[in-house]
Amino acid sequence: MPELVQAILQGDRRALARSITLVENDTAQGQQTLDALFPKTGKAHVVGITGASGAGKSSLVNCLVDILIQQDPKLQVAVIAVDPTSPFSGGSVLGDRIRMRAIAENPNVFIRSMASRGALGGLAHNTQAVSLVLDAAGYDFILVETVGAGQSEVEIASLAHSVLVVEAPGLGDDIQAAKAGIMEIADILVLNKADKADVDAAEMALRSMLAMGYPSTKTDGSVWVPPILRTVATDGKGVAEVVNAIQAHAEFLHSTGTWQQRDQTRLRAFLHGLLERKRNQEWQQFIQKEEFKQVLKKIYIHELSPYAAVEQLQSISFLKNSH
Amino acid sequence: MEEKKIRVLIAKPGLDGHDRGAKIIARALRDAGMEVIYTGLRQTPEMVVQAALQEDVDVIGLSVLSGAHMSLVPRILDLAKQAKLEDVRIFLGGIIPAEDAKALIKLGVKAVYGPGTSTTQVVEDIQTLFEKA
Numbered sequence: 001m002p003e004l005v006q007a008i009l010q011g012d013r014r015a016l017a018r019s020i021t022l023v024e025n026d027t028a029q030g031q032q033t034l035d036a037l038f039p040k041t042g043k044a045h046v047v048g049i050t051g052a053s054g055a056g057k058s059s060l061v062n063c064l065v066d067i068l069i070q071q072d073p074k075l076q077v078a079v080i081a082v083d084p085t086s087p088f089s090g091g092s093v094l095g096d097r098i099r100m101r102a103i104a105e106n107p108n109v110f111i112r113s114m115a116s117r118g119a120l121g122g123l124a125h126n127t128q129a130v131s132l133v134l135d136a137a138g139y140d141f142i143l144v145e146t147v148g149a150g151q152s153e154v155e156i157a158s159l160a161h162s163v164l165v166v167e168a169p170g171l172g173d174d175i176q177a178a179k180a181g182i183m184e185i186a187d188i189l190v191l192n193k194a195d196k197a198d199v200d201a202a203e204m205a206l207r208s209m210l211a212m213g214y215p216s217t218k219t220d221g222s223v224w225v226p227p228i229l230r231t232v233a234t235d236g237k238g239v240a241e242v243v244n245a246i247q248a249h250a251e252f253l254h255s256t257g258t259w260q261q262r263d264q265t266r267l268r269a270f271l272h273g274l275l276e277r278k279r280n281q282e283w284q285q286f287i288q289k290e291e292f293k294q295v296l297k298k299i300y301i302h303e304l305s306p307y308a309a310v311e312q313l314q315s316i317s318f319l320k321n322s323h
Numbered sequence: 324m325e326e327k328k329i330r331v332l333i334a335k336p337g338l339d340g341h342d343r344g345a346k347i348i349a350r351a352l353r354d355a356g357m358e359v360i361y362t363g364l365r366q367t368p369e370m371v372v373q374a375a376l377q378e379d380v381d382v383i384g385l386s387v388l389s390g391a392h393m394s395l396v397p398r399i400l401d402l403a404k405q406a407k408l409e410d411v412r413i414f415l416g417g418i419i420p421a422e423d424a425k426a427l428i429k430l431g432v433k434a435v436y437g438p439g440t441s442t443t444q445v446v447e448d449i450q451t452l453f454e455k456a
């Protein structure tokens with residue numbers, strides 16, 4: 001077993017941080033490390049935290065982790081906090097740690113900031129790979145905070161066992177995320193900033209939105225109806241109830257067999273993502289080729305239609321091989 | 324495809340409450356294509372070193388305006404060594420008397436920047452460090 005892998009399994013945090021970088025950077029060594037660690041994965045409970053920018057995701061993570069560790073001091077909790085990469089410079093400022101003061105020095109907590117590096121789903125391409133490294137390293141909970149951009153960042157649903165959607169009053173529209181698919185991926189709805197005056201209106205809006213998605217009110221245990229929970233993440237009010245809901249959700253998943261289903265969804269999404277990127281790289285190489293340029297030239301002079309071009313290209317290189 | 328970014332931790336240890344300069348540097352480094360982990364005000368030396376370790380940064384940029392640099396910075400250097408972060412380069416910005424700057428550089432700080440330093444200078448210094456590597 002490689003030295004780095006052994007060190008990770010022995011709890012060496014420096015080795016863990018190093019290998020996360022290797023995985024994040026798509027290096028061969030990172031892939032080998034993950035290959036070796038993979039049989040040790042599959043134990044962690046991955047919790048996604050998504051919602052509009054400024055809703056209080058990081059502040060909530062801070063309180064959630066704090067309470068989890070207080071409840072069980074043996075617990076190991078990791079946080080992956082994703083922030084956007086600037087499309088102009090390729091750089092980024094990752095600021096989620098600012099709100100995670102209470103847990104920053106806890107030896108049972110490992111916080112890692114990640115730039116999205118051009119991925120659009122609210123995560124980075126390698127976020128799941130990093131979560132697997134943390135899983136193998138023995139972290140019981142892995143909290144993943146998504147980019148707080150908008151409404152179509154639903155990729156977290158195929159990475160997490162439980163998804164928390166954080167809403168807050170006063171972020172512009174009635175309820176920001178409700179418009180798009182965000183509500184459908186919520187296992188738990190957190191209405192944060194409950195200290196604000198317009199929280200009642202926000203909760204009403206959330207409830208009616210939820211009623212549309214879950215018209216039946218039956219609670220015989222077979223259907224999980226996302227609870228709406230009020231919190232004040234700046235002082236921790238209501239967060240213990242969110243922890244309870246996360247634990248209840250895990251029990252629900254286990255008792256109904258859906259835990260395994262979600263696990264399989266996660267791994268399938270991971271594999272699909274990898275294949276897609278691999279294919280994309282091959283494509284990037286292919287379009288450097290002379291045949292491609294020739295075909296393009298014929299399109300430019302309106303001699304060959306793009307559809308006919310695809311037919312022609314398919315008989316060349318990798319398009320053919322991979323069919 | 325392999326993609327390596329320079330990762331920088333910008334931290335403000337100590338009790339002073341001004342982070343304008345630190346934010347400006349953070350943005351300049353981002354605009355130069357680096358990934359900057361910004362941790363905010365009032366960081367303890369332990370917090371700084373823990374963050375540097377978990378984030379696996381290449382560089383720590385400290386901003387100290389409180390005058391407490393002679394106690395804070397050696398403590399951070401010490402903790403970094405204990406955490407086996409010897410290869411992490413540490414930069415310091417703030418109002419640092421020349422004598423202190425000299426002493427801190429001797430202890431292992433890579434460079435000390437005064438209030439008038441341009442952000443371009445800092446960006447270039449970091450870039451050259453990693454071009455050679």
Ligand SMILES: Nc1nc2c(ncn2[C@@H]2O[C@H](COP(=O)(O)OP(=O)(O)OP(=O)(O)O)[C@@H](O)[C@H]2O)c(=O)[nH]1
Nearest residue numbers: 053054055056057058059099148192193232233234
């Ligand atoms: N009044 C009030 N303010 C809060 C509450 N929770 C968070 N805040 C404040 O809201 C701001 C944003 O909080 P964050 O935790 O950084 O929000 P976020 O969703 O992580 O933001 P991004 O990561 O930028 O998307 C901060 O100034 C917090 O102090 C709350 O319950 N009540």
Ligand SMILES: [Mg+2]
Nearest residue numbers: 057058096145
């Ligand atoms: Mg945040």
